[in-house]
Amino acid sequence: MMIGEHFKRVRNSKNLTQEQMxxxxxxxxxxxxxxxxxxxxxxxxxxxxxxxxxxxxTEFLRDFDTSESNIExxxxxxxxxxxxxxxxxxxxxxxxxxxxxxxxxRLLKFLIAELNGTATRKQFKKxxxxxxxxxxxxxxxxxxxxxxxxxxxxxxxxxxxxSVIKKFNYKNSTERMKxxxxxxxxxxxxxxxxRDKDDSxxxxxxxxxxxxxxxxxxxxxxxxxxYYDKLFSHKYDEASDIANILNNI
Amino acid sequence: xxIGQQLKKFRLLLGLSQADMxxxxxxxxxxxxxxxxxxxxxxxxxxxxxxxxxxxxxxxxEAFDKENLPNLNLExxxxxxxxxxxxxxxxxxxxxxxxxxxxxxxxxxxxxxxLEGRVHEMxxxxxxxxxxxxxxxxxxxxxxxxxIAISTxxxxxxxxxxxxxYIFNNQNQYDLTNDQLLISLMNLLIRYLDRCYKENHFAExxxxxxxxxxxxxxxxxxxxxxxxxxxxxxxxxxxxLVNEIIGLINQSGFQHYAKTLPQIKGEKI
Numbered sequence: 383m384m385i386g387e388h389f390k391r392v393r394n395s396k397n398l399t400q401e402q403m404x405x406x407x408x409x410x411x412x413x414x415x416x417x418x419x420x421x422x423x424x425x426x427x428x429x430x431x432x433x434x435x436x437x438x439x440t441e442f443l444r445d446f447d448t449s450e451s452n453i454e455x456x457x458x459x460x461x462x463x464x465x466x467x468x469x470x471x472x473x474x475x476x477x478x479x480x481x482x483x484x485x486x487x488r489l490l491k492f493l494i495a496e497l498n499g500t501a502t503r504k505q506f507k508k509x510x511x512x513x514x515x516x517x518x519x520x521x522x523x524x525x526x527x528x529x530x531x532x533x534x535x536x537x538x539x540x541x542x543x544x545s546v547i548k549k550f551n552y553k554n555s556t557e558r559m560k561x562x563x564x565x566x567x568x569x570x571x572x573x574x575x576x577r578d579k580d581d582s583x584x585x586x587x588x589x590x591x592x593x594x595x596x597x598x599x600x601x602x603x604x605x606x607x608x609y610y611d612k613l614f615s616h617k618y619d620e621a622s623d624i625a626n627i628l629n630n631i
Numbered sequence: 632x633x634i635g636q637q638l639k640k641f642r643l644l645l646g647l648s649q650a651d652m653x654x655x656x657x658x659x660x661x662x663x664x665x666x667x668x669x670x671x672x673x674x675x676x677x678x679x680x681x682x683x684x685x686x687x688x689x690x691x692x693e694a695f696d697k698e699n700l701p702n703l704n705l706e707x708x709x710x711x712x713x714x715x716x717x718x719x720x721x722x723x724x725x726x727x728x729x730x731x732x733x734x735x736x737x738x739x740x741x742x743x744x745x746l747e748g749r750v751h752e753m754x755x756x757x758x759x760x761x762x763x764x765x766x767x768x769x770x771x772x773x774x775x776x777x778x779i780a781i782s783t784x785x786x787x788x789x790x791x792x793x794x795x796x797y798i799f800n801n802q803n804q805y806d807l808t809n810d811q812l813l814i815s816l817m818n819l820l821i822r823y824l825d826r827c828y829k830e831n832h833f834a835e836x837x838x839x840x841x842x843x844x845x846x847x848x849x850x851x852x853x854x855x856x857x858x859x860x861x862x863x864x865x866x867x868x869x870x871x872l873v874n875e876i877i878g879l880i881n882q883s884g885f886q887h888y889a890k891t892l893p894q895i896k897g898e899k900i
Contacts, residue, residue, distance in 0.1 A: 385674060385675060385678075397767055422673035422674065422675050422676075423673060423674055424671040424672065424673050424674065425634050425671070425672055425673065425674045425677045426634060426671050427671075428674045429695060429699070433699040433700060436700065436702070438692075438696045438700055438703060439692035439695055439696055440688065440689045440692050440693055440696050441774060443678065443688045443692065444688075444689075446678050446682075446688065447682070447687060447688040447689065448682045592884070596715075596717075596884045596885055596887070597711075597715060597717075598711050598714045598715040601715075601854040601883070601885060602850065602853050602854055604883040604884050604885070605854070605857075605879060605880075605883045607883065608879060608882045608883050623875055624875075624879060627857070627860070627872075627875060627876060627879065628853075628857075630860075631853055631856045631857055631860065
């Protein structure tokens with residue numbers, strides 16, 4: 383879709399005439415030519431027109447953005463594919479991967495091997511070393527940790543969680559960091575329950591999660607926390623009920 | 632903030648020369664003038680340059696939106712608090728609003744009135760104004776359904792059903808990968824289900840159930856799907872499931888949301 387066409391769609395959705403849409407910023411005949419694609423409008427005039435009508439540039443141009451520099455979307459794609467055990471999707475991402483970051487590419491390779499059943503502890507140790515040797519504790523490190531947590535021994539995993547909590551002050555974290563930390567915490571609970579049902583750190587983490595704010599973005603995390611709370615409190619029937627509900631959504 | 636300034640900022644971030652940045656899409660000398668705000672660039676070429684260098688259009692234009700659309704943040708908050716049925720935050724937000732002549736303030740009042748069960752007390756002309764504006768927007772080119780979701784109390788059931796049926800029949804034209812669209816649509820469906828339950832429209836509720844089952848499994852709408860399940864359990868008189876779901880929502884700390892959900896009625900036909 384070209385910008386002119388999109389302009390027309392937006393204008394129609396607001397039931398405006400071309401004259402009204404142009405809002406005196408450009409004349410009607412020019413606006414008409416922009417819509418049918420025979421003239422180009424300057425970025426400045428486009429902004430003036432959109433803002434006059436209370437429309438955001440980011441929203442207007444959403445479909446024209448071919449950049450994949452929105453690393454979060456990329457990371458989320460990888461996480462979703464991993465959780466769904468979608469080897470083909472991961473391989474596809476690996477083939478088209480064009481970022482500079484070596485860590486993510488290595489992780490991709492490792493995850494594919496893991497899903498194929500060919501990943502080794504040696505590979506994991508090397509990966510772990512590469513992730514942390516730069517001592518760069520940023521969003522990407524948090525994101526990387528989530529995917530390899532299962533490979534750690536319990537004691538190392540506990541140390542890792544402690545490090546995460548120490549290095550990331552919840553109050554000063556970005557929204558993204560908070561989300562990643564929560565996902566790590568929840569995954570810790572899942573791994574923990576499989577291996578060591580009486581882990582005291584788990585109870586601490588559950589209490590932490592329970593004290594998260596009651597905002598829309600926290601809803602599912604808090605619901606999942608209730609599930610783990612029941613599990614670690616040995617209320618297995620209640621936990622099972624919750625699992626049934628969530629699995630059938 | 633000008634286009635030229637923003638271009639320069641990103642160019643320096645990427646460590647590119649002006650000629651590199653221009654990338655043959657415009658001449659280097661023209662690009663130079665644009666950066667210095669001496670020439671204006673057409674949007675097509677600007678987008679092409681940004682895409683070529685993998686610069687997110689969102690990142691580039693966000694600053695301009697923030698500067699020129701001060702209400703954008705307010706809108707986001709209103710929709711988010713509405714999504715979470717957070718009456719407390721909505722009331723606090725209403726007190727903060729300085730410009731009371733805006734549409735968003737009117738929407739805010741409507742949401743609060745709805746949650747407090749007193750929409751009928753709203754002045755008739757306000758109700759009419761909102762109805763007109765929300766129904767006027769062409770459902771064709773919806774980028775989200777917040778307006779309709781918020782204004783459902785203003786429609787009679789037939790009108791509401793008509794809107795929903797239209798959406799179901801034309802679902803292919805909606806971008807169902809867009810979280811905002813999905814979340815607002817789910818809110819609309821939940822409000823619709825609420826009306827269905829209160830006015831005893833079983834068949835229509837089943838239609839919604841079918842539609843929701845086929846929706847994508849985005850993390851952002853799992854909670855909403857849970858609420859839909861709740862309503863369907865109500866319709867099916869499945870008191871065990873009803874209690875389990877509402878218990879779960881309450882225990883996870885969202886009592887204020889649970890309060891907005893209807894309980895099981897007495898005898899149902």
